[in-house]
Amino acid sequence: MIGFRTRWAVFLRAFSIQGSFNYRTLIGAGFAFALLPALRRLYGNEGLDAVVARHSRLFNSHPYLAPMAVAAVLRMEEAEDAESVVERFKMAVRGSLGTLGDRIIWAGWRPVCLLAALALALLGARWWVVVGAFLVVYNAGHLAVRVAAFRMGDRWGRDVGERLRRLPLGPTQQVLAAAGAFLTGVVLTLVVAWGPVPPAGRGEWMEGPGWVLAAAAAAGLGVRFKSALGGPVVLVLLGFVALGIALGI
Numbered sequence: 374m375i376g377f378r379t380r381w382a383v384f385l386r387a388f389s390i391q392g393s394f395n396y397r398t399l400i401g402a403g404f405a406f407a408l409l410p411a412l413r414r415l416y417g418n419e420g421l422d423a424v425v426a427r428h429s430r431l432f433n434s435h436p437y438l439a440p441m442a443v444a445a446v447l448r449m450e451e452a453e454d455a456e457s458v459v460e461r462f463k464m465a466v467r468g469s470l471g472t473l474g475d476r477i478i479w480a481g482w483r484p485v486c487l488l489a490a491l492a493l494a495l496l497g498a499r500w501w502v503v504v505g506a507f508l509v510v511y512n513a514g515h516l517a518v519r520v521a522a523f524r525m526g527d528r529w530g531r532d533v534g535e536r537l538r539r540l541p542l543g544p545t546q547q548v549l550a551a552a553g554a555f556l557t558g559v560v561l562t563l564v565v566a567w568g569p570v571p572p573a574g575r576g577e578w579m580e581g582p583g584w585v586l587a588a589a590a591a592a593g594l595g596v597r598f599k600s601a602l603g604g605p606v607v608l609v610l611l612g613f614v615a616l617g618i619a620l621g622i
Contacts, residue, residue, distance in 0.1 A: 435474020444526030481549030
């Protein structure tokens with residue numbers, strides 16, 4: 374039986390799962406490294422090299438969701454599932470976890486946090502407030518995803534794929550897309566109002582209601598036509614920044 378301390382060690386090691394990334398096994402070596410404390414408990418010295426080599430084979434996943442696969446495989450090894458069953462499970466989940474992480478994290482959560490930080494900067498917040506807010510908010514979500522992924526894998530084992538299909542991942546992605554579109558509208562208005570760098574008199578532009586209404590309108594249009602953006606919201610934002618620079622000139 375694998376205890377809490379060993380599971381905790383496996384979870385912490387999963388943070389470095391990309392540390393030995395290579396083009397032959399991708400994050401396979403990191404996967405075996407994360408599992409090593411549990412494998413030592415289960416196999417001792419006898420047969421350890423063989424099972425570590427087996428888990429060092431080709432594997433790939435989004436790094437934030439990799440703990441889900443690690444914990445599920447830990448449960449399967451603990452239950453003494455056949456090697457072929459464990460390998461089939463790893464092959465089945467690696468593509469899904471990679472795609473899901475790309476959509477929710479790289480194309481959703483990270484752009485939203487970046488846009489919020491840029492909005493703070495354009496509103497005149499000090500640089501350390503902007504950087505601190507981005508790091509705290511982004512990493513709060515990042516750590517929450519890692520913890521939730523590990524707990525789901527540890528709880529459901531090889532059934533985690535089926536359980537994952539029942540989660541409201543589609544609505545979550547839509548909410549992130551709407552939030553990104555909303556913030557794009559806000560940032561667009563701020564950039565057009567005073568260019569990429571706020572003027573010394575930061576409050577002057579807000580003397581009348583015009584820019585406030587423009588911000589609300591742009592944000593509303595962003596939410597309404599979010600599906601028409603057609604690409605990562607950060608690329609759209611870069612176009613808006615270029616427009617602000619041109620208008621500033």
